[in-house]
Amino acid sequence: MRKWEGGFITNGEDVHCLLDRFSSASTCKFCPGIDWTHYQQHYFNVIRFDLKSVRCTEAPFYRVDSVNCKLWFELPSNAKLADKALGEVLCSACKRLVSDLNWQLERTMSESPSKKIKQQAASSRAKLTYMSPGSRMKRSQRAIMERGVDKRKLARYEATEVALADEQHTEMCSVMDAIDQVAADDLQCIFEEGEALGVGGKLREIWTTDKREQKEEFQKDQAKNVTGKRSNQWSMVTIRMALTIFTRSAAAYEALKSFDILQLPSRSLLQSYTGTFLHESGASK
Structure with a gap:
């Protein structure tokens, strides 16, 4: 029927079939679809979007039906007598569409x-x-x-400048220099061993990929743990980075954490990984 509706009648057999469907003796029924005004007021104004199975046509006249609407169809043998007596009856696809619209309408209205x-x-x-x-x-x-x-x-x-005391500045600089030196020396040794075994290029590629992924993981930790609550969850990337500074100097780590520039794990969490509990100098109460 959609082919005929678009004007694609190619032979006499199509003409005879079309006349049979429209004849008064035909058992075929016309599917009227859903009334345009009823759809707009009752469904669309509440649901606020068209379901994927909805098809809206404005020419040559306004019509709302299912994308699988049969338009002209033959009633099954077990159809109700009331449907057989009517000139226009919804097809099975449009009936399913009405059921889906009612379900979505109920769901939207019950939304808090x-x-x-x-x-x-x-x-x-x-x-x-x-x-x-x-x-x-x-x-x-x-x-x-x-x-x-x-x-x-x-x-x-x-634009903010963080002022450090002389002792904090010196200690922070020494920690950074030590980390850079140790990490650079260890990394260079790994690359040299890889070059000797013929896998130096692969190791450098893995290092570049891991560095990018770990940077992204660290940035995710900074975003999701901005609240500073005790229930914050930390990835191993952030924990390893924090442990690197904490094991070098606990005072430098506390100073860095107090600036509130970076979100860092608590001291007790890091101590649970190291197994060491450092105390302040002097007699404890």
């Missing part, structure tokens, strides 16, 4: 306001295809606002 607000948040992972245009706009606006806040924070942090 708090859930709707969560979906409009910039950090929400709800699919935009299932959100109304208004909710999409609010989510986009909140994402732009949060991006602006992050940019202002970054600009403020870049």
